[in-house]
Amino acid sequence: MSKPTTGDFTKTPGWMDWYTGPSKPRFQVPAGAVDAHCHVFGPGAEFPYAPERKYTPCDASKAQLYALRDHLGFARNVVVQATCHGADNRAMVDALVSSGGKARGVATVKRSVSDAELQAMHDAGVRGVRFNFVKRLVDFTPKEELMEIAGRIAKFGWHVVIYFEAVDLPELWDFFTALPTTVVVDHMGRPDVSKPVDGPEFELFVKFMREHPNVWSKVTCPERLSVTGPKAMAGPMSGEQSAYTDVIPFAKRIVDEFPDRVLWGTDWPHPNLKDHMPDDGLLVDFIPHIATTAEMQKKLLVDNPMRLYWPEEV
Template identity: 60%
Template sequence: MKIDPPTWHPEPKRPDYTPPAGAVDAHCHVFGPGDRFPYAPERKYTPSDAPKEKLFALRDHLGLSRNVIVQASCHGRDNAALLDALRNDPENCRGIAVVDPEISDNALRDMDAAGVRGIRFNFVRRLVDPDPQDVSARLAARVAELGWHVVVYFEALDLDELAPFLRDLPCDVVIDHMGRPDIGSGVDNPGFTSFQRLMEQEGMWTKVSCPERLTTEGPPYDDVAPFARTLVEGFPDKVLWGTDWPHPNMKSHQPDDGLLVDRIPVIAPTEELRRKLLVDNPTRLYFS
């Protein structure tokens, strides 16, 4: 399978905005290196290697303090690269794994000891073949016993189908990238209104991340900012932020992670909102 060229900016700017101490990048990835951590045979893309050393260097460059590393579909259910990164910086890293529904209790406990705090369900069919909802629900019940939560990734068009399933899960639910709203339809569109209703339920969280994937206009992503700001202001204790480095499957441009940091004051216009978004919320969910 052809290896994708690097999708991250080779020289991200140093941000003008200085994040507060303890700021968390709550959505990022590590890929490979492939000769040590092979990519999954069933993968639908092959990224260029983006190992933990590059992620940690970027964290320092951006003025961030901690990472939540999310298992990506190119590594399938082999979490070796993720666990290696967590064990190399246990104080500052936590993880979200993708696991086989039949995983043993001992394996889950080992992941918990390494810093895994949740599992990810990916319902984006162009990236994966999702498990049936009943299978995922049983797995969620098992990890809830560890105090873990579920991270879900889906397209906006799938919200109505998935909402009852998400509401019934026995643990907190973190929705990736604002549920991928239809940016061109504006913040008052029915889909985004439905998403906000889902967010009103106790235990629902969302990441106000990935404007580079959602934009119809390109950098600096002014068209996406009203969606993120609506969620930050409407649900200040239930929002997270992340870079999505190294931006897998980006075709349109290489996002500048320094610019993404500089967008934080635009979507979180007060110091209190920024502290909740970057420090208080992710610390409560991942590091307490």
């Protein structure tokens, strides 16, 4: 793959660029598999990063994303608006429009968005909005504004994607459980995997899903959540086909209990990683550790994302 650029922007110090030499996964994903969580960044020269952003990434273009899709054996993508673009969805929408119907998207919108703008995004393939509660990524938006947005996007048949840290779930519980749409949790609500998988923190997350059949989870980002690894990267420190073993019990528990409400994605180009950049081919090899039968793999990678993002084809 071609090397990432940065245009006129200066990357955040210590920024880790995505890995240009991903291996071919040993695990062959089922036909029609969807990478249901990934991003595009810029390119900044064409789609400038938002003034209110908390980080400046390297560029990660739609062409590079779609080359990775083909390399890994996926058929489709769900492109999630990255916080470095704020509520300016042009780069994400441009990626959808150029995908030939193979990508759908999740936007970030403000309360001031018009119905005509929502309709235009719908026509381009947007099917959800993202509410972000991770403080290092976004400024605070009042909950009544978000609830108003949720009510408006519900009319388009869209869902709400939420991103939060596990310690914040108790405080956010009432808001999340009042949302009128399907609710999709990013990265399993970021559990602290150094705590027990059956301890109070993760039990609360399981209860959240168990008691609310409209709640789905992405069983994504072992490379973010892992504490002890080993890491899915090329070279001598590699975990190769058994990376991120400390995350497996958490993700597997969610897939086992809620096989019809889980999604998987690469999270390419992996914003804000601090200590390593994964080989996306090896990340795909993580999947059979958490979805252990062909039936579960098909639900995770094909049936569930198709039902949520391409229901007209199911």
